[in-house]
Amino acid sequence: MSTNGLIHLYYGDGKGKTTAALGLAIRAAGFGKNVLFVQFLKDWVCGEHNSLAHIPNITFLCGKPASGKFVRDMSDDEKHETKKLQNKVLKYALESVQNAQCDVLVLDEALDAQSLGVLDTQMLNELIYNKLDSPELIITGHNPDKRILEHADYITEMVKRKHPYDKGQKARKGIEF
Secondary structure, eight states: OOSSSOEEEEEESSTTHHHHHHHHHHHHHHTTOOEEEEEESOOSOOHHHHHHTTSTTEEEEEEOOSSSSOGGGOOHHHHHHHHHHHHHHHHHHHHHHHTTOOSEEEEETHHHHHHTTOSOHHHHHHHHHTOOSOSEEEEEESOOOHHHHHHOSEEEEEOOSOOGGGGTOOOOTTTTO
16 A cells, blocks of 8 residues: 555535545645645535635635536536536546646545536546555545445545434535535
8 A cells, every 4th residue: 555645535424524625635735735626516605715715735626517506406408518517627637637736636526426427437437546646635425436435545434413404404604615
């Protein structure tokens, strides 16, 4: 097992996957590492978007949905356009790795984009399974397949036990987004 460029997996139905990935990204940037943070499927402005823009050594890319809808509510044309947008940022990430332009790569919500059919599985697999010694790779989402679980070096499952959303409370600015 390599001591450089390990794979971190934060997954599950609990809150905190993106937050954990952000913490690692900020820690790495604080030590001068170049971080590429790619966020899939989210089209709303989150607090992390505002914060990451001011942190040196972090590049943030967002593969937002083409229509602003959840994938389950999209037409086939909207899904196709969304897949093109997601794959565009994934291709950029793959090229950044191949050109040794980042020390840490975060693929936030990549598992969900893949399972919903709006992210190229072959490109994602190339990043994961044919990974070079660098960069450190962080992947988040809900349901990883068995192969990703076997391949990851760090696995953290976030389990929801209770959430205000279950009682109808909407997400709060600065806390949930």
